[in-house]
Amino acid sequence: MSRVTVITGGTSGIGRGIVEKILANSEKDDLIFATYAHNAEKAECFWDSLTPDDQEKLVILKADMSSYEEMMTFVETVKKQAGHVDWLISNAGISTYDKFADYTFEEWNRIVNTNLSIPVFMIKEFMPVMTEGGSVLFMGSYAGQQAYSSSVVYGVTKAAVHFLTKSLVKEFEPRGIRVNAVAPGFIQTPWHETRTQESYERINRKIALHRFGKIQEVADMAYSILTNHYMNGSIVDIHGGYDYF
Ligand SMILES: NC(=O)c1ccc[n+]([C@@H]2O[C@H](COP(=O)([O-])OP(=O)(O)OC[C@H]3O[C@@H](n4cnc5c(N)ncnc54)[C@H](OP(=O)(O)O)[C@@H]3O)[C@@H](O)[C@H]2O)c1
Known part of the structure; x- marks a missing residue:
């Protein structure tokens, strides 16, 4: 059976790097569904950079993951077109550098929805069509382990994503x-x-x-977790030795 991957935020940065890594290791009938939210030009540019063979394997869809309705439409489209999902990667994320004192309730909710609540319900919706032995991967952050006053809401959502990762292990256990x-x-x-x-x-x-990490270094790590059949319930740091000295 062909491998079906779903990834949110798959046309920019780390998400795009993961899509490229999966494409480079894909078989003829594999499929990847990648979302973007705002930047259609970037999505188009990514599409244009691919070979015709890779274009056949990649479906790029616009879906704003701060909206429950758009997430549900995306899920239905994937279910209709592919029928099953092997790898589910929740990568899309946003932040704000507003001061905590300036936070509005709307902005807090938009970030919590995008980084946490909508991914939770997307995973719940895909759960019944996930293949036995499949893999769910979240993009967390070191900011979910170390509190930064510069982005309180972001850190809170990423800490929750790490906890969610561990909490879902039991939910998915019956199907490996x-x-x-x-x-x-x-x-x-x-x-x-x-x-x-x-x-x-x-x-x-x-x-x-003494440098930022490269997209490919994170994509390689993500791919190794997706393909390593004994990795489960882990939050894997990759930060070049941040704050260790
Ligand atoms: N870069 C870092 O230093 C770092 C460190 C730790 C964790 N991360 C995490 O890595 C993930 C990817 O970030 P990145 O660094 O690759 O940044 P990026 O290049 O800005 O990518 C962010 C992605 O999220 C998508 N996105 C934003 N709002 C969305 C929404 N409402 N619905 C659906 N998709 C949305 C964007 O799509 P559009 O462009 O179409 O809006 C884009 O594809 C995020 O979860 C981030 O928190 C990044």
Whole structure:
């Protein structure tokens, strides 16, 4: 049976890197469903960069994962087109650098919905069509382990994602489906495109390897977790030795 992968936020940064890694290791009839939310141009650019063979394996769909309705429409589309899911990767995420004192209830809810609540219900909806021995992978964050005052809501959602990862192991146990998370430190993606040189230097001083991680380094880690049949209930750090000295 062909392998079906679902990944949210699959056309930018780490998500795109994971899609490229899976494509590079795919068989003829494998399928990947990747979502984007706002940046159609970036999604198109990614599509154009692929070979015709890889384009046949990739379905890019617009789905705003802060909306329950759009998530449900996406799930129904995948179920109709593919019938089953082997690898489910919840990668899309957002943050804010607003001061805590300036938070609005709406902004808090938008971030909690996108990073946590909608992924929970997406996984619940896909659960019945997941293949025995399949794999669920969350994109967590080192910010879910270490509190940063610069992004309280983000850290709270990622800590919850880590806890969710462990909590879902039992739910998926009867069908041998593994649930894991990657917890990256600072990775060079469009996420950081507005960061100043001063900020890069300040952060690099705190990383033992003195650089941000590469997308491919996280994608390789994600792929190794997806394919390692004894990885289950793990939150795997990848941060170059952040804050270790
Ligand atoms: N880069 C880092 O240092 C780092 C560290 C730890 C964890 N992470 C996590 O890694 C994941 C990917 O981030 P990235 O660094 O690769 O950043 P990125 O390049 O900005 O990617 C974010 C992705 O999330 C999608 N997205 C945003 N809002 C969405 C929504 N409402 N519905 C659906 N998709 C949405 C974006 O799609 P559009 O472009 O179409 O909006 C984009 O594909 C996130 O969960 C992030 O928290 C990143």
